[in-house]
Amino acid sequence: NVSGEKVLNTKVMGHRGAALLAPENTLSSIRAAAAAGATWVEIDVYLIAEGGLVIFHDDTLERCTNGEGVTREAQLSYVTELDAGVKFSADFVGEKVPTLLEALHCIQSLGLGLNLEIKHDSADVETIVPAVMDMLKAHWADNDKLMISSFNHAALQMSYEIDSDRHLAQLYEDIPAHWQEELENIKAYSLNCDYSRLTQVQALAVKAAGYKLLCYTANNPQAVESHWAWGMDAVITDDPTKFAFLLVP
Ligand code: G3P
Ligand code: MG
Numbered sequence: 001n002v003s004g005e006k007v008l009n010t011k012v013m014g015h016r017g018a019a020l021l022a023p024e025n026t027l028s029s030i031r032a033a034a035a036a037g038a039t040w041v042e043i044d045v046y047l048i049a050e051g052g053l054v055i056f057h058d059d060t061l062e063r064c065t066n067g068e069g070v071t072r073e074a075q076l077s078y079v080t081e082l083d084a085g086v087k088f089s090a091d092f093v094g095e096k097v098p099t100l101l102e103a104l105h106c107i108q109s110l111g112l113g114l115n116l117e118i119k120h121d122s123a124d125v126e127t128i129v130p131a132v133m134d135m136l137k138a139h140w141a142d143n144d145k146l147m148i149s150s151f152n153h154a155a156l157q158m159s160y161e162i163d164s165d166r167h168l169a170q171l172y173e174d175i176p177a178h179w180q181e182e183l184e185n186i187k188a189y190s191l192n193c194d195y196s197r198l199t200q201v202q203a204l205a206v207k208a209a210g211y212k213l214l215c216y217t218a219n220n221p222q223a224v225e226s227h228w229a230w231g232m233d234a235v236i237t238d239d240p241t242k243f244a245f246l247l248v249p
Pocket of ligand 2: 044
């Protein structure tokens, strides 16, 4: 286990940047998280056509951009020309879908920590994981400010095989019976789960086993009030301003 307090030095992590403050997974969203006082952000990395890596959540382009079609099949030149702000609000017209490289530069220039969630089409694990790991090796400086997360256990296993020093987080919607085996497999740093499905018994077991425990996606403090007492280490939120009382000024 690579756990250490110096890694996760915050209780609040912006979700998709700060998805309630600016268009999710854009550079504006990352900057909004930083402006709100967050020192870590979670963003999603998605594999598109010809090995392109962009910061994007959905399997299709419609919800977050003025484009259309299947994200996986879209060309980089198409995706990077789309407007990723107009569906959020008129204030963000012209916002772009960032490449992974642009996001890495932006996040580091702001001094933030990064929770990079690998989105997947299972068939693509063997393409996306080495590409992401190569990009991080070349363009991310501080390993203690980086967490790699995924719902896809095979993706995390491959990450671990490529570089066993990374801080890996297994994501679950519902924590399965075999969670501990999976976390041990990848020498996980953290278990990241849906706050609304987590039970106290599960939380205590995760903490007793020595892992960090992060919960997504809570947008008001009351929703996770009990979770702190259960040992939750950090909350992943669309609106870090709501958790300002937990942020060091
Ligand atoms: O990493 C936590 C959270 O982002 C997982 O769910 O669908 O928002 O990527 P999703
Ligand atoms: Mg995510």
